[in-house]
Amino acid sequence: MPTTFHLAGFDLDPFVAATLAEDTVGPGGEAGDITAAAVIPHNARFRGTMAARDAVTVAGLPIAEAFFRALDPDVAIDRLVEDGESVTAGAVLLRIDGRARAMLTAERSALNTVQHLSGIATLTRTYVDAIAGTGATLLDTRKTLPGLRVLEKYATRMGGATNHRMGLWDAAMIKDNHVAVAGGVGEAVARAVRAGIERIIVEVDRLDQIEPALAAGATWLLLDNMGADMLGEAVAIVAGRAVTEASGGVRLDTIRAIAGTGVTYVSVGRLTQSAPAADIGLDLAIG
Known part of the structure; x- marks a missing residue:
């Protein structure tokens, strides 16, 4: 199931592509995640959970999903909370099951986005x-x-x-x-x-x-x-x-x-x- 996320003035697909390229395309044209390619078998699967380690207000989960789907269109994602929800420490936000190389290549981009946006949402909620x-x-x-x-x-x-x-x-x-x-x-x-x-x-x-x-x-x-x-x-x-x-x-x-x-x-x-x-x-x- 494709990720649907619409914000006026924001184009999800180019954002995802540019962010992933920042991690996977070098200045001399080098390309790819050399760690995943060397260490992870081609057919390996990654079944994992994205979880909050502190109490947070969540933001950015649909964008995180888009990173995983960009590298593995067949990834199975189960979103357990929605953006705007406040959760306790230890709460599972997403469950993913996809090709391990793709999941680990997308991991940092997905986490950076969710961590940053959820940090803003969490601080905002405190002031509200x-x-x-x-x-x-x-x-x-x-x-x-x-x-x-x-x-x-x-x-x-x-x-x-x-x-x-x-x-x-x-x-x-x-x-x-x-x-x-x-x-x-x-x-x-x-x-x-x-x-x-x-x-x-x-x-x-x-x-x-x-x-x-x-x-x-x-x-x-x-x-x-x-x-x-x-x-x-x-x-x-x-x-x-x-x-x-x-x-x-x-x-x-x-x-x-x-x-x-x-x-x-x-x-x-x-x-x-x-x-x-x-x-x-x-x-x-x-x-």
């Missing part, structure tokens, strides 16, 4: 749980690895977050450097309004910037590096006239107080920027 009941929503950011944004933002969704901007094309975000060049918050926002942009996000780090931004037409205020008390003041000044987002320096030990100030969103760059890889392994089934 920390603000449960506050009414605020967790957002990710554009602090992603080049080329992996769609996958990393998929992983944050699997952890329970909501995606912020996917790129520079889906909303205006006016930050301090834009303001400096434009000549002020009001002027920068006014230019975005004249350009016909509907969603205009403005970064403010002082309370006196709020009214000029709103008066000029801002629809969303990014309240940057404000403490909880200042955030509460900012939310009161905005009084529902725009979406509010707390951002900058948010940590697990501070996010609940920040979310409790009444902001609409809290954005956290470390979800994708600093998430450790999840401890997930692939082992030969014994017995």
